[in-house]
Amino acid sequence: MGTFQETRVYLKQELDIVSARHAGRLLARQIGFNLVDETRITTAISELARNIVLYAKEGTVYIRTVYTNEQKGIEILVSDDGPGIENVELALRDGFSTSRGLGAGLPGTRRLMDEFEIKSTVGVGTQVLVRKWLRSI
Amino acid sequence: MNTPIMEIDNILVVPVQSSLSDAAALKMQKDLASIISKRSIQGIVIDLTDVDLVDSFIARVLVDIGGMTRLMGAITVATGIQPAVAITLVEMGLTVEGVLTALDLQQGINKLRLLKKEG
Numbered sequence: 001m002g003t004f005q006e007t008r009v010y011l012k013q014e015l016d017i018v019s020a021r022h023a024g025r026l027l028a029r030q031i032g033f034n035l036v037d038e039t040r041i042t043t044a045i046s047e048l049a050r051n052i053v054l055y056a057k058e059g060t061v062y063i064r065t066v067y068t069n070e071q072k073g074i075e076i077l078v079s080d081d082g083p084g085i086e087n088v089e090l091a092l093r094d095g096f097s098t099s100r101g102l103g104a105g106l107p108g109t110r111r112l113m114d115e116f117e118i119k120s121t122v123g124v125g126t127q128v129l130v131r132k133w134l135r136s137i
Numbered sequence: 138m139n140t141p142i143m144e145i146d147n148i149l150v151v152p153v154q155s156s157l158s159d160a161a162a163l164k165m166q167k168d169l170a171s172i173i174s175k176r177s178i179q180g181i182v183i184d185l186t187d188v189d190l191v192d193s194f195i196a197r198v199l200v201d202i203g204g205m206t207r208l209m210g211a212i213t214v215a216t217g218i219q220p221a222v223a224i225t226l227v228e229m230g231l232t233v234e235g236v237l238t239a240l241d242l243q244q245g246i247n248k249l250r251l252l253k254k255e256g
Binding site: 014015017018021022025035036038039040042043046047050105107108109111112 | 156158159160189190191192193194219220221222224225228229230231
C-alpha cells in the first residue's frame, strides 16, 4: 500500500479538534470523496480527536492518502501516549461511555469507516487506525 | 465564536454557524438556559442549515438543550439538518431524542407555534 500527502495535527486543546476536522475534510475532498463520505470521514476524525483531548490529554492525528493497485482512499491514524483503554471490547460496545460523549465515539466511528483497528495498552497509550476507500460506483 | 440568539415573539431562534467547537456549543447551551430562565420563552428553533458536521458531542448538547427546555415547559425544534449530517448521525446510532425537527426555519417556527397553541 502506498501513501502520499500526509497532514499531521497535534491534539492538546479542544480547538485542535476543529483543526483536525478541517484537515480531514480538505484531504477527503481532494481525494475525491462525495459529500456524504466526506462528512463520515470528518465526523470520525472529530470523534477520535475528541477522545484524545478528553482522555489522553494530548496526541497526534495523521491524515493520509492511501493507495492499493485497485483503490484510493484515506487513512487516519490517531495516536497518544495516554492512559490506554483497559477494556477495549467494552469501549467498542454500543452505549458505553465514561464521559459526556454519549458513548458513540468508538463504535460509531467504526460504523462510519471501512476499516478500523485499535491497539491500546494501559499505561502506554492508544492507537486507532481507520480507512475509507473511494467507491468505484 | 458566539452563536447569535435572536428572539422573535417569545421564540428563540439560533442560526448555528458552520463548525461549532465544543466550547462554543456549551456556551450556546448556557446562554439559552440563561435567557429561558429570565423570559417566558415558548421554545427554541435551532437552525442547523450551515452546520456541516454533527458528532456525538454536539448531538449530546442538542439533546441536553431539548431536555432543559422541556423541563422549563418549552419546546426545542432543530431545523435544516443537512442530509449528509442526518445520514452520518443515523449510521453512528445517534438518534438525538427529545428534539423535534423541521425542514427549515420557517417550518420550525410554525411547528413550534402550533404545538404551543395546542398544549
